[in-house]
Amino acid sequence: MSTVDQADGYTRSVLVAVLLSVAGIIASQFTTVPAFLLDPTLLESPAEASNTATFIFLTLNFAGFFLVGGAYLWWTERGWDWLDIRMPTRRGWLYVLVGIFGSIAFVMVVNVVATLFELPSSENQVMELVGDDPNMVLLMIVVVFLFNAPAEEFLFRNVIQKRLYAAFSRMSAVIITSIIFALVHIPAYALAADGGLAPLGAIGVSLAVVFGGSIIFGTLYAKTDNLLVPTAAHAAFNAFQFAILYLVLRYAPEELENMMAVSLEAGLALLPL
Template identity: 75%
Template sequence: METSSPQRTDGPLRSTLVGFGLALLGLVAAEFVTLPAFLLDPTLLESPGDASNAAIFVLLTLNFVGFFLVGGLYLRYTGRGWDWLDLEWPSRQGWIYVGIGIIGSIAFVMVVNLVATALQLPSSENQVMTLIGDDPNMVLLMIVIVFLFNAPAEEFLFRNVIQKRLYAGFSRIGAVVVTSAIFALVHIPAYALAADGSFAPLGAIGVSLAVVFGGSLIFGYLYARTDNLLVPTAAHAAFNAIQFAILYLVLRFAPEELEMAMALGGGLVAALPL
């Protein structure tokens, strides 16, 4: 599919500010739309790991609705409309790009973890893992969330809205890099604060942000090459689903190996914005 031309030509600064503002609005909206989950089970406020599976599922699902909301409102009020979406069933070449994206993402995370291990960098806490705990059933629910909400919402807002909007001020590769930088920057608060309210080690924050930035580069490149939102979405969803599937197998058949599995694949759910 050929990308629609931007409605205006902006400089890099304006385009970046618009993109960053949309990302922040997406995260703020996510906080507001998750409120029903806390009403469903107030345990989420004090002890998230002890909340019911239903409440956790609702929380994680609604968390991504905010992204759809902000992206949709932006398209509506800027006059772009739904014609701005680059959606079509991937061609044979498109599916090849999906496969490249999956393999590239797994390889990248493995390299980051090897470097982090070699440098003895600490691992950061993950809020999603706190919610999942050691319940295999919640891991299966996460696979559903990844395919129906996580990957579609993030790729819609950060690729088909923000990255495509940045084409007005940057080259395509430049837009991929800037979008990835925005994606990483808005995640700093999530990784800077540990579960107990203390500040996480800088090394742990750096490892998490490297995973987020690198993953966004890969998926952004897929979108820039294909002009088809379904390509990065499929790669993103499959990548996360594979990692959760491995986690499910560990929890179900070898729970004693959980710590080692998480050490080897510490970045597998790093990009989930909670």
């Protein structure tokens, strides 16, 4: 392959990755319309919406990723054989554990750095939807296992990252996918609750968590060629975060809840909406 052809391969692969990422985000805005029609409160006061409407909104939010990834596989005639889905081996499950504890450790490091530099945390729409309802938190654990982690890992790992393998090394594909994944979420973290711009420090903390988490889960996929490995690690990590939130809301005093706020916001940055 000539230098020109190789450069074209690089450019085309990255362009396809960016377009698929943006398409997934845009599609998610349309798939959630039925939830808003069911309960318009989701638009004005998300925390006051019914648990049923919130659950439907969250599940439909990730349906867009499935639709875009599936449409791409159909359009390119790759078919469902392109998917790397099989029961993990013992080595695969070890990678899952490494991913879970690695994600937790990474978020803890981000929390320490954010605390040392007195960086604020950006608000996450998930926290607005959950409010202070412990029952909604339990529903979120179901969402991350059945919809959030499977949808994001399917599109960003088994479709986008794997597509990048054609032009880049595996680790380069992991890094590129993670950069794109972080960049497409800038709008979600740049807007503050009052409609203005969030502090740069807050945006940076959230994007650092998103980028780092994507690096971890992307590496798991690159090492195992098994979509279930990063999906299981991703789901378990987010479920761990919600389990902490549940305990805080159900049992912790207000002082502890305030102390946990930064940690929860950073960890739940991996749940972009």
